[in-house]
Amino acid sequence: MKTYAKMFRPYIVSLLLALGLLYALSILLPGRLFYMAGGVLLGASVLFSVVYTVVFQRRLRRFSIDLSGLLSSTQTEALVHFPMPVIIVLDNGEILWYNDRCRQTVLQSDDLHGMNISEVFTGLVFQSGQPQQEMQLSYKKNRYTAFAVRTVQNETAVHIIYLVDDTELKEYKERYLRTRATVLIITIDNYEELLQNARESGRAQALPEVDYAITSYLKEYGALLCKIEQNKYYAVVEESAMQQIISGRFSLLDNVRKIEVAQRIPATLSIGVGRHANSLAEAEEMARQALDMSLGRGGDQAAIKTSAGYEFYGGVSKGIEKRTKVKSRIIATALAELISSASNVIIMGHRFADLDCVGAALGVYRAARLLGRNAAIAINKQKNLAKPLIDKLQAENYGDAFHEPEELLEHIDKDTLLIIVDVHAKHFIESEELYRRCRSVVVIDHHRKMVDYIDNTVIFYHEPYASSASEMVAELIPYLGLQKNLGRPEAEALLAGIMLDTKNFVVKAGVRTFEAAAYLKRLGADTVEVRKLFASPMESYQKKAKLVSSATAYRRCAIAFSQGAVEDIKLIAPQAADELLSISEVDASFVVFENGSQVEVSARSMGALNVQLIMEKLGGGGHLNMAAAQFPGAEIDDVHQQLLGAIDEYYETLNQK
16 A cells, blocks of 8 residues: 555645645735635645545555455465465456565565556566466566465455465576586497598598597587597587587587598598486487487487487488498398298388389298298288389299288288388388287388387398398398399399389499399399389370479479379379489479379489488488478478478578588
């Protein structure tokens, strides 16, 4: 109430001064007029006093509402002596009453009666009609958590607000969040290749330069760094420093990539980060998983794992081919033991299987048969992109190898081995029911690792540096201990898969790719017969040409569209995307097409642009040179706008580096 009394104080003082001045001037008047003026002034003073008293009493009654009318006597007594600060406000946020504890500990004797609570407490937006809520607010230097309860008595609604002074607790929490540990595991992911190709002088100069770049970068952020191997580092940084590293988008990747060691091969890093963990041990485990994900996606990038999932930074360069076959020999030995101990083997690829998928599956199928086990390939015979190869194999007495996934469900037992080729993501496999039924699962794939990868495998043979799954299978075959070699049909199928994914040995064809092709050629693969598998009917060629001619250019990308139902569009679209890459000043191609009730995007590049990162922004995935995305129930124009936005975001990310 004192606040409103103070509001009238200037008016009272001004009136008294005016009355005094008038009375002083009235002395100059004749006697009768002097007394008349004095009477008028006295009457005005009395009238003002009466009016002031009435108005102030009304305000006083307004802000001194009898609490017994709103609350019971027990409640009123409890609030007065409540050990916590309590404030009662009207529905519009006006402060009506507060107890002594609030005045002493919160307000520090400030008088806030009649003021709006939103204007008093920082961070508070008072909303009327809220029956109960938790609010975070502050007053002066202290911070509070407020709990409000709304009550209505005698048609008057009030909010009873209880304040908890948790200033110290919040400061401790913020300090903990700023300083809690984040674990980084950093590895030079092409260290062996650099050593093999560098001269002694170049090695002595460049590798210490990489080491200096890592140590100086982490020292800048106050990290605790430990080099545990020649190519691996452990680091622990505080959360506040980690936020700065993320805002800089892991510039360490770019700094190291500028260092060339041998034959102009840049050094690249893979970084795994365990963040927001409950303990150091958990953070270290999360960092390990993140590093595996980073390496599985081709290296030269950072992967951050939190309880919410993964975040990725970098990954814009081509992967460096791993030239050692030690891993292939180890995997082949383990795979041969699994096949030999299984009751039967089922091989499965991804939906809409292509030549690489079918070629790799056939190679594994033949190996399992040569190891004395019944085997079958699960494939949708109607929905696939390798019908010429399947028809050719069926004509060569391989008809019993291919089965619909539903046909194989009854042949599954506890000792069945499921081998998944050319895919590692659960939502892309041919049959999820087959996958769920089988206890023993092996994955052989070359695509960059996705978040929802198959994680319950006995063997997870994942090599993102390989050109194709067929190349990986061709490398495994010689080490499986087979009594006989593969035949010509299997060799041609594997070679077809390699040629498909390398665009006839143009894209991502490394030394091991040609070694695998030479091995298949020795087994009798006929390149002319393989080339026939890529032939298409005149009608399909015309559709592809029409699709290519409709393309438009956008930021060095060729984008084509196909609207409406087009037969074999699933096969034509990737071919059109490949064809668009032959246009000058085109770094990547995208074909957007309608396929049934969904819109799909097929993306290709020659390596100058990472289409996998663009497709991941749209919910898809794939490889640096080959990726795709699907949009169920979407409109093709909407997908077009999303694609343009993803391309813009990709270039913005590059410009930030």
